[in-house]
Amino acid sequence: MKLLKLVIVDDEPILLQGLLDTYDWADMGFKVVGSAQSGEQAIEVIKETKPHVVLTDIRMKQITGLMVMEEIQKTDMDCMFIVLSAYRDFDYAQQACDLGAFAYLLKPIEDEKLRETMEAAYRTCMEQMEQEARYESWEKLLVKDGTSFQQVVVQNYVRDRLPEEKVEEVFRTLGDMPGNEERFITVYADIDVVYKITDYLDYEAARFALLKRLEEELESRYFCWRADGEETGSAFIVRTTDKEAVGKLKHFLEYIKKEEQSRVIAAISKPYKGIAGIKRSYVEARKLFEIASVSGAGAFTSPEGVELPDQAATAGESGDVDNLIVNAVRRNSEKELKEAFVQFVYGLPHEEEQQRQHLHRMMLKVELMLQASYGLSEDIREKFRGYYDNLGTIGAAKMVDVCYRILCAAIEVRKSDAKQDETRYFKEYMSEAVAYIEEHLRDEELSIVSVASHIYLNPVYFGRVFKNTFHMTFKQYLLQQRMEKAKKLLEEGKGSIGDICEAVGIHNPSYFSHVFKQYTGKLPSEYKKEYEG
Known part of the structure; x- marks a missing residue:
């Protein structure tokens, strides 16, 4: 196993020494190349050793862990931060997440949780390094076939396999940066999956014919890239200066739907500018396609001024009971929430302080999910804040009831928001x-x-x-x-x-x-x- 470089930071000497001596870091994939007892010292050690991962306490005197993160972000170093904090430091934890921290661990650290987090960090670092290595080999393809390479890059970009800056670099190298008048519009289409159940062979034949026709027709009208969906649907990312393109595409798809006797499900994004617009149009069209699949819409578009909520996941491994609760709230399901919450309560440790930590961790995950998607109204935000403020003063048994009530209230808000969004989309x-x-x-x-x-x-x-x-x-x-x-x-x-x-x-x-x-x-x-x- 290749060992990655790790720096450990804590301003309490006893805790720092405990972290250094207690754990078998090599077994988790790391070699400790430095340590620090202050934020100032941490910045020097990180700049000198250039570690892959930094494990740091948030609350330190003078220069906090957050300040260390901000200072390192100013450099060209690409290192991952895992932050440690007491449960009362929620605001610090939230800021750390905003700064891009990979994970947040509560003190006292649970051995198993630390191991899971470090192993996940190791996998992520290795994937990034392998991705960078692959990209370097891809650069060589530019000399041979720039257009085909660009197609591959765009497809990987919209699937979150390449960062935006790498894609920009490819376009700049090819001398093909999008102009001010150019826009990107994504058409996402497929045969309604209902027909797969009734006649599988006919479904596959119709699907092949549809996507082939779309590819031929769209390429005859516009420059476009194709990015097949991972499960259903295919995306055609159109690059154009035509201001009427969305209307023309909608008319074209509705015509095809009539020909196919309503079997076609399709969605069209709004036009977006720049490299970021490529992914934005793709993500919007994919989300609209999901709505269209349920509604049976033939050429679904998002009305002007209506933005689709970002359903970004913030949960960890699916087996974690915390994440069952997060996913229940995300799906607005009171039934799933009740089942997951009962499982969560039965799994709580006997010690009250540990119960508080488990509750805090679970509620933090839910709030971050709400913040990243929708449903965190001012009223729900205040309920969470009141919960954190009283976490250390009210008994854990009472807090369990408080948590459940807050989560149920959050689902009610999300259901109301979803109904309003649905009305706006249509x-x-x-x-x-x-x-x-x-x-x-x-x-x-x-x-x-x-x-x-x-x-x-x-x-x-x-x-x-x-x-x-x-x-x-x-x-x-x-x-x-x-x-x-x-x-x-x-x-x-x-x-x-x-x-x-x-x-x-x-x-x-x-x-x-x-x-x-x-x-x-x-x-x-x-x-x-x-x-x-």
């Missing part, structure tokens, strides 16, 4: 649906199915979004529109009752009179008399 679809209803109000066959089909959405999903948008069911809205139009026609004295029945799509006069009286309290003839003469 704003354009709802506007088109309302216009279609108004235009076809006299059609007796007008239904939720026909309207959903017109705007390329799944009827069940459309019904849910429609209700969230207008706070009434589709059936209630349709009846309201028909009755309001009937009232207007009666007030204006235009046509007979039979004519009005035809105009509002209720061709049975008896049924129309019955419904109208339920809606207004009067028969159509009575209502009409009030406006005559």
